[in-house]
Amino acid sequence: VSLPAVETLAGAEGTLSEEEVSRGEEEEAEEDEEVEEIPAGKGPKKVMLIDGAHPEEIRVAIVNDGVLDYLEVENQRRKLYKGNIYKAKVVNVAQAIEAAFVDFGGGRHGFLPLNEYCGGALIENLETWNEGDKRPHLRPGMEILVQVTKEESPIKGAAVTSYISIAGRYLVMMLGMKRYGISKKITGEKERERIRKNMEKLTYPDHLGFIVRTVGAGKPLRDLRADLTNLIKLWNRTVEGARARKAPSLLYEEQDIVVRALRDNYSSDIAEVLMDSPDSQRKASDFFDVYHPKQKNRLKLYRQKRPLFFRYNLEEQIERASLRKVPLSSGGHIVIDRTEAMWSIDVNSGRSARDRDIEDTAFRTNREAAAEVARQLRIRDMGGLIVVDFIDMEHRNHNKEVERILKEGLKRDKAKTDVSSLGKFGLVAISRQRMGISFYDVMLKGCELCDGTGYHSTLDAAVVRLMRKVHSDLARSQGKELAVRVSPSLLEAVVNQKREEITRLEKLCGSRVTFVSDPTLPSLSFSAAV
The missing domain is CATH 2.40.50.140 (Nucleic acid-binding proteins)
Structure with a gap:
């Protein structure tokens, strides 16, 4: 057996649903002025922000009282077909x-x-x-x-x-x-x-x-x-x-994201439309010349040193929108999982234990969760079947109120939705039309290590799997040398745990195996060749 020395590692549309009846219906700021970011609940009531500072990725957001209420992201290098x-x-x-x-x-x-x-x-x-x-x-x-x-x-x-x-x-x-x-x-x-x-x-x-x-x-x-x-x-x-x-x-060809977002989402209750790109400003200006000439003063080119989305404290909110676990203000949280067949949303009370009565805790957490679920559906553009597992409640009126809050929140959604009643198991099924490409598919990709499951082998399981592969290949290639490329962390475990067993297998099969450390391989993986 040939084993290299291994150092011990230190630490381990457009087509719009709202319109489908029978078929499913400037003032420029001074450049050197320093401006503090706007926390949630502060600043103009409703603002549309268009971020085109990096032309390969254009983002449009609507902020309501400092809270992210709508997000669309378009990668300019990705060819889109929808609406064409x-x-x-x-x-x-x-x-x-x-x-x-x-x-x-x-x-x-x-x-x-x-x-x-x-x-x-x-x-x-x-x-x-x-x-x-x-x-x-x-x-x-x-x-x-x-x-x-x-x-x-x-x-x-x-x-x-x-x-x-x-x-x-x-x-x-x-x-x-x-x-x-x-x-x-x-x-x-x-x-x-x-x-x-x-x-x-x-x-x-x-x-x-x-x-x-x-x-x-x-x-x-x-x-x-x-x-x-x-x-x-x-x-x-x-x-x-x-x-x-x-x-x-x-x-x-469907309009680009700037014109499309203005066409589908701009309304008179939006106080400002801020953009940080002259190209976006030109497109928005042309749109307002045709459709809203009297409101063109709401268009403003943002020229502060601090990036536009940071100014409105959006980057952190967008990061949270891609997390699996979304916190609620009461101390509870919702957990969002995506599968091939559907989305699942689980509501948990977490540290929410201010109420003495378990029913009151469940009711308060479920009310917060119902409003947040409706918001997350819009932001993430979650389409298809969504199942929400609320905390079980005994009182029928509480169930009706949670159901009402969820449906009220969905009324603000331009996507067509169909919502079931809150059943005895605490489940609500939602069918939602997907409006475009979710930012999941624009900004994220599946994990190559776990193949999207969220799980991978333990170290012990990976070592055993490697040894079984080595045994099989040695038995089939008697008299030949087997070369195995192994990720560093897995190789360290093999060197420390399996020296004697490898020697025994070589004698048993009449072959020789050489292990080579390959940092380019994913963690706990290997590749064998004779």
């Missing part, structure tokens, strides 16, 4: 799963559920097919317009729909819908009736429909007409491109 419209070609139709696969030019074929197939998106039917007309059967080779609704993953292609939608400022254009609709989030009957009267005065193409967005509430007829005209022009250019180009081809 493509001319695609049908590759295969799988009736067994009621879906088609289309080539739109992405890394993988797009997945088109047949219930997302609109007959008016076929190239041969553009501007001739109306809602209610019979849909032709999809066949391989057909050309069709599709829009990406969900980004592709390492194991799945992008999800697409042929019910095309393009968001304007006040309206959303939708293919396969007649005339107009009004967002369900506009609840005032007088306002809905006023909007209906204005929309009745407009002229619509037969093959297109339009939804009035929530930001369209209170807008005059001229603003709605201008938005309608712009959307129709944009659609006409898309159709012209579809007829002129070969499939696959990009026809319409």
Whole structure:
């Protein structure tokens, strides 16, 4: 056996859910001025911050009373598809799963559920097919317009729909819908009736429909007409491109993060829009020139020495938003875990023991957790199925109140959600539409050592696994020399614990083994070769 000397180691969309009705509806600061960071609960009530200091990663945040309320991150080096419209070609139709696969030019074929197939998106039917007309059967080779609704993953292609939608400022254009609709989030009957009267005065193409967005509430007829005209022009250019180009081809590209965030999230209750990049300021200025010229004084270019997000104490809040364990002010906490099938959120009372009665402790912790869960869903953009395990409570009124707080918090979420009642086991199931790419997927990656499980072998288990591998390879390669590259920490344990056993195996098998320390290997791993 050849064992090297080992030193002992010292220490071990856009497409917007709120608009889906039938288909799921400057003043510049002085550069040298020193400014203290703004703690939670201080400063302007509601501010939008756009961080473009590092152009490879653009971040947009909304801060409400100093508390992070919305976060979106976009990596400029990562190609995004969501919201884009493509001319695609049908590759295969799988009736067994009621879906088609289309080539739109992405890394993988797009997945088109047949219930997302609109007959008016076929190239041969553009501007001739109306809602209610019979849909032709999809066949391989057909050309069709599709829009990406969900980004592709390492194991799945992008999800697409042929019910095309393009968001304007006040309206959303939708293919396969007649005339107009009004967002369900506009609840005032007088306002809905006023909007209906204005929309009745407009002229619509037969093959297109339009939804009035929530930001369209209170807008005059001229603003709605201008938005309608712009959307129709944009659609006409898309159709012209579809007829002129070969499939696959990009026809319409969703706005970048700056314009998209302003379009989808800016409202009159935002006191300021601060940005630290001249490029972001230019884009925001162009947007406000068109849609909010009277509020353009709210745009401000930030020029302090201290970075913008540090100024508003956001970096620490963003770091906490990626942690598994989120503390509550009472001393309790929630634990967020992501699996392949769902997200799980566990509520724990922790050190929260101020109340003498265990029911009061559970009720107070659950109320805090319900509000924090709704906030975390928005910040992390957690999509799919989420199961929340609240602390068991005996009183029915307490269960109802926790359920109410959770649902009230979710009303602020632009994503479509469906919430179950709080059951007898303390579980609430939430189905949430994912709005974009979660910062989990932009800023984080799975652990290569544990393969995303959060666990890895103990030192003893790794030593035994290595010895079994050595025994097997020596037995198969009699008379040959086996070379094993081993991580330093594992090699140290083998040298100290298994010298005699290695010698015995060499004599038994008539072969020789050499161990080499390889710092490039992950901890407690090895690689053997004859």
